[in-house]
Amino acid sequence: MLSIVPTPTETTVEAQDLIEDCLASGEDLSAAYPKVSLLLKELIHDERWDELAAILPRLIMPSIDYTTAGSLYRVMSRLGKHRALGKRTVKIAILGSSTTHQLAQFLELHLFAAGVSCEIHEADYGVFRQEIWDPDSELYRFRPDVLVLATSRRDLGGLPSLAEDRGAVESRMRTELAEWTKLWKTAHDRLNCQIIQNNFESPPWRTLGNHEGRHPASASRYVTMMNLALQDEAPPHVTIHDVDHLAASRGRWRWSDERYYYHAKLSCSPENLVDYAHSLASLVLARVGVVKKCLVLDLDNTLWGGVIGDDGLGGIRLGQGDPDGEAFVAFQRYVKQLRERGVLLAVCSKNTDAVAREVFLKHPEMVLRLDDISCFVANWDDKATNIGRIADRLNIGVDSLVFVDDNPAERSIVRRLRPAVAVPELPLDPAGYIAALDQHRYFQALGLTAEDLKRADYYKADAERQAAESSSQDLAGFLASLAMTARIEPISAANLERTVQLINRSNQFNLTTRRYAAAEIQGIVADPTWVTRVVSLSDRFGDHGLISVLIARIDETALVIDTWLMSCRVLKRGVEGFLLNHVVVIARGLGLQAVRGEYLPTAKNGLVRDHYQSLGFSPIDTDDSGRSTWTLSLHEGWSPAPTHIKETPHDDHHHDSR
């Protein structure tokens, strides 16, 4: 069943038009605000509270200016008792050593926009430590659900002097950190509430110029290290609010306005308080579980340039060589990353289903694939109806959807008919899509889940591997550092499927490119005149699985290699030499005098043209087609190739050593 689409009243439509104009006017609401302000006053005067309550949240955005935000706050206060209680009510204590009054107002404003009511306790200016230490303080009588420590760099116990050495700076940092962790512990022991602690913003000025990062006692280096340490030390009930990032993304000189600190103890420029409060609100919303879960995407001119139904697969703009095409790829990458961190994706497009899907299936530059899309709706119904279907199918609330569409008319209709859906404005230029979406912090989480951290660890392992590659003095050092282990075993029922897959898929590291079906391989395995080996490789970064196959025929005096192939994922690891060493042992065990191999050139296997030569084989013959044959005599002083791979025993039931 579809959710019921509310019918808007005429007056709401009129007001909505004004709001649409206002939103379309761009980032700065201040120019359009006077007109909106008249409307809001009219609604207040006529006591049309429901309409006011419906319209007001639309106007509250992270990018609005300070004065407009102040006006909206006062309108919200007038709405007061007339507004329905929010989905949730949350008690928030804000402690800071700077003025937090405006911050508290804007926090309340943003929470209101998300449908959450709040009660806020602010400590007196500059006494936040006492509030926490003193068990009889107002803080503990208030009993907040969320405690915000709205600190700034001025709350650091002091910056190192340039005379301090690394050890002194380190111990200063440990002392500082211990004080904060003690504050967190005391507050948490007594309140058992979530704590949101600001990190510290680097100052914009640099007395050491370019070399702040290098000097052990420089201010920016100290602040950076301190922030990392805070993140690492924070227990799950403490969320570090990344104010340093807010400052950096705004521009450090623009972030702070010293005049307002000296005059009014505002920790940042007043204009930045609106966005700062929005960032804080997004963390509070995550705490109370009011979060967005799904990004609903239009297709034409949202994920690619042009209209697939008109322009066709070759006509849409997506990919390198076209500025718009590159911007759409970048936007898709951003969306894909949201998907990877757990945000659901849905498609809501006015298109013929098959035509829309074809782009996902066939366009080489598509970053998003069909299996990234949890719900794919392409038809000619109106989008408000389709969005209801998407919510139903995914079994999530309409209020957990974010709808992204380049078309202002579609955005407008969804805003009117589905007021619970978040619908961000998009600029005309796709190069601005990421910024337009990201600024809303729709998908904020309070912390990282165990899976997130595990994933992060995986990426860390990858980074370590890259670091190992670059730090190795030479290849041998690198290979040794990988701590590779390999299992060598004959082809068996257990590995048949993967082996056949590799035989029929490998093109580059494949000496003969002979394709065999499973039944043929089973025949070879059952025939005592054939020898088969497969290699599975692990290293300290993970398990690569089965990566190499060798099949050889026993001739009268030699072992003749029919097939030798390897996955390109493990090139240049020395797997070839390792496998050859093993094969030589087998050949000797069978009383043979040589190992022979051949190379059959194809369009794709130039990589292994010199394979046998590099392993010490002697050429026998090369014909006009480029086919070459090679032999390795086992009589002469053959010595095993050096290897950094350690062999691990294979499973007992496969121990046919033939």
Next chain:
Amino acid sequence: MTTTTTILAELQDIFRQVFDDDAIELADSTTADDVDGWDSMMHINLIIAIEKRFRVKFAAAEIASLKADGQNVGGLARMVERKLGDPKATRP
């Protein structure tokens, strides 16, 4: 041409928005005591709105002086006028 009178009219507009009160009538002689709710926080709000509207910048000490005893809106208008005539005092 911007004169003290037109600046005063613009200031009145700003005051009405910031204080959310369309009944505010400003004169040269209006002081902080004459406007309901003109406390230190509203003063900041006023200064921010004035800086934005006129694209001027007040020094920290000027911000404080504008609400000091003996100061009135006429003084504020003249300070804005002075800044508008001085390119160094206006924002780019």
